[in-house]
Amino acid sequence: MFENLDIMKLVETYVIPWGINIAMALVIFIIGKMVVNTLTKVLKTVLGKSRMDEILINFVSSIFKTILLLFVVIAALDQLGVDTTSLIALLGAAGLAVGLALQSSLQNFASGVMLIVFRPFKSGDFVEVAGTAGVVETISIFSSILRTGDNREIIIPNGAIYGGTITNYSARKTRRVDMVFGIGYDDDLKKAKEMLDQIVNADERVLADPKPVIAVSELADSSVNFVVRPWVKTSDYWAVLWDLNETVKLKFDEAGISIPYPQMDIHQPGK
Numbered sequence: 001m002f003e004n005l006d007i008m009k010l011v012e013t014y015v016i017p018w019g020i021n022i023a024m025a026l027v028i029f030i031i032g033k034m035v036v037n038t039l040t041k042v043l044k045t046v047l048g049k050s051r052m053d054e055i056l057i058n059f060v061s062s063i064f065k066t067i068l069l070l071f072v073v074i075a076a077l078d079q080l081g082v083d084t085t086s087l088i089a090l091l092g093a094a095g096l097a098v099g100l101a102l103q104s105s106l107q108n109f110a111s112g113v114m115l116i117v118f119r120p121f122k123s124g125d126f127v128e129v130a131g132t133a134g135v136v137e138t139i140s141i142f143s144s145i146l147r148t149g150d151n152r153e154i155i156i157p158n159g160a161i162y163g164g165t166i167t168n169y170s171a172r173k174t175r176r177v178d179m180v181f182g183i184g185y186d187d188d189l190k191k192a193k194e195m196l197d198q199i200v201n202a203d204e205r206v207l208a209d210p211k212p213v214i215a216v217s218e219l220a221d222s223s224v225n226f227v228v229r230p231w232v233k234t235s236d237y238w239a240v241l242w243d244l245n246e247t248v249k250l251k252f253d254e255a256g257i258s259i260p261y262p263q264m265d266i267h268q269p270g271k
Contacts, residue, residue: 026070035067108142109158114162120166123136126170130156132146134154143155143158144158159209178229181226184224196248199251206230207232211229
């Protein structure tokens with residue numbers, strides 16, 4: 001009989017309270033997890049309506065969900081009687097240590113967020129960043145991938161990109177093609193200018209507005225230099241540049257207009 005009383009006392013003193021605490025902890029965890037999932041979905045919906053990049057939406061949502069789940073776990077452990085004060089302090093110290101160890105990675109992450117939010121360039125743009133020029137293929141949280149003209153893949157940390165100068169050649173719909181052509185001092189200046197005007201305006205890819213600029217820019221040591229500056233669609237830039245260079249050379253040769261090149265006369269003493 002005394003044994004039965006001891007067992008009942010043991011059950012009343014330990015088993016039932018612990019069972020209730022465990023049940024309550026499970027309820028807190030399950031309901032908390034459901035609430036966290038619901039709040040995460042709401043956050044994704046709100047961020048999606050703001051037209052934020054999908055990469056950033058997923059990343060922010062993941063961090064948000066992890067932090068909330070951490071609070072849920074701490075609340076469940078507290079229900080079990082676990083001293084969560086020391087646990088929180090331990091997590092804080094661990095977070096600080098990880099932050100210091102991953103300082104460069106955090107810098108790349110912050111830069112990646114800024115690139116995605118402010119969008120100085122997007123996938124498909126031709127840019128020059130961190131001393132590298134190429135087409136943007138991927139913008140991720142920690143790094144971006146560029147494809148060079150000779151089909152090399154360049155992976156650049158986002159910190160190096162956002163911390164330097166970003167030149168986006170694809171940002172505008174139109175670009176100006178800047179060229180310089182020199183003729184000899186003995187050549188017909190007006191004829192050369194008329195020919196340049198005809199060559200530029202004959203190209204259908206050259207825009208009428210803004211009007212192309214063709215002018216004498218410099219009386220150099222061995223040539224009279226013209227600046228030729230037509231405006232074109234950004235997608236036509238390189239094709240127009242190469243074609244006009246070739247056409248001018250051929251037309252000048254046909255008309256007998258010389259394109260001088262630097263020369264050096266060497267005189268030997270006594271001769």
